[in-house]
Amino acid sequence: MPCKFCKTNPVINLPNSEINLCKSCFIKYFEKKAIKTIKQYKLIEKNDHVMVACSGGKDSLSLLYVLNKLSLKERKIKVTALLIDEGIKGYRDDSIKDAKKFCKEHKIKLHIASYKKELGKTLDQMKSQNPNKIACSMCGVFRRSLLNKSSRELKATKLATGHNLDDEAQSILMNQLRNNIALSSRMGPRTGTGKDPRFIPRIKPFYFLTEKEVATYAFLKGLISKFNECxxxxxxxxxxxxDLLNNLEQKYPGTKHSLVASFIEILPTLKKSFKGKSIGICKTCGEPTSSNICKVCNLTKEIN
Amino acid sequence: MPTIFLEKEDVTKTVDATTLKEVYEKLNINSTTVIATKNDELIIESTKLNSKDKIKILPVISGG
Incomplete structure (x- = not known):
């Protein structure tokens, strides 16, 4: 079956439908869907300085491409990029090169913050000194904190991440199965109220786009480099x-969309139920935290 | 038979298939996790293949 709109060769069969789209129609569809999410959830407003969390991979480069295009059209939005160099030999070096090349080509200011400089050690060093610790858990805590801290220091008003529908569906299901609904109440296309200036609100313009759609867009825009696994x-x-969700999606197309759509329906109620826990200041570093000592300081103490 | 290059695994196979859908079925690949190209152009599952075609299958899942 050819493209639904212009009858040329299709490049994708849209998930959860019988619609095929060609390159040009898919690019329009993809960008329109991201912009619709931005408008519907008021992710970006006039005079925003949007910091795009950029790993150099397909998701973040696609996001940077779309938001940079938006900023060129709507001049009152500023878009810059922030890359966190965790210090992972044989993985991060290539993506740093890709991010630098992309930003240079598109004249986007790229900031780089590293674990080595900020925390005194690379992730490789942390892992070799603490082999029993899960690298992804350590990395997640430090990366989230550093993204927020660096964005704040660089005077960003929003922090945009390349999370897509697949990522969100996984997190929703994981929280549900672990009985961690409080964590789910802090999810959605936009997180952080913006009322506390220490927290930069996070936005996810690709919230309703699948990983396959993002990969297709990245491929068509020439943003995919060789597959590189951490x-x-x-x-x-x-x-x-x-894997469970992908298997269900294959058998019952639309599973991931349904999971995220039903979550969005109940999210206002969840947010209401878990509202009220005040944010304090970490006694060690002064960063925002809901405990006396923040996760970063606790973890730093554990691994040193 | 079409030649199939699997980028993630870095291997090339020949598969007796007339469509991309058949390739996925025979190689036990979940179509939601990959995109495929023929002569560097993206193709979809119903695309007909001939014996001289060279297909590349790329993972869509982020590497970390």
């Missing part, structure tokens, strides 16, 4: 959930 791939629970 040398630490230890979040096995997430991978099991990912």
């Amino acid at each position: 040398t630490y791939n230890e979040d096995s629970y997430r991978f099991e959930i990912r």
Whole structure:
């Protein structure tokens, strides 16, 4: 079956439908869907400085491409990029090169923050000194904190991440199966109220786009480099959930969309139920935290 | 038979198949996790293949 709109060769069969789209129609569809999410959930407003969390991979480069295009059209939005160099030999070096090349070509300011400079050690060093610790768990805590801290220092008003529908569906199911609904109440296309200036609100413009759609867009825009897998791939629970959802999606198309759509329906109620826990200041580093000592300081103490 | 290059595994196979859908079925590949190209152009599952075609299958899942 040819493209639904222009009858030329299709490049994708849209998930959860019988619609085929050609290159040009798919690019329009993809960008329109991201912009619709931005408008519907008020992810970006006039005079925003949007910091795009950029790993150099297909998701973040696609996001940077779409948001940069938006900023060129709507001049009152500023878009810059922030890359966190965890210090993972044989993995991060290539993606840093890709991110630098992309930003240079598109005249986007790229900031790089590294674990080595900020925390005194690379992830490789942390892991070799603490072999029993899961690298992905350590990395997640430090990366989230550093993204927020660096964005704040660089005076960003929003932090955009390349999370897609697949990522969100996995997180929803993981929280549900672990009885961690409080964590789910802090999810959605936009997180962080913006009321506390220490937290930069996070936005996910690709929230309703699947991983396959993002990969297709990245391919068509020439943003995919050679498949490069992180040398630490230890979040096995997430991978099991990912495979489970992909198997269900294959058998019952639309599963992931339904999971996220039903979550969005109940999210306002969840947010209401778990509202009220005040954010304090970490007694050690002064960063925002809901405990006396923040996760970063606790973990730093554990691994030193 | 079409030649199939699997980028993630870095292996090439020949598969007795007339469509991309058949390739996925025979290689036990979940179509939601990959995209495929023929002569560097993206193709979809119903695309007909001939014996001289060279197909590349790329993973869509992020590497970390």
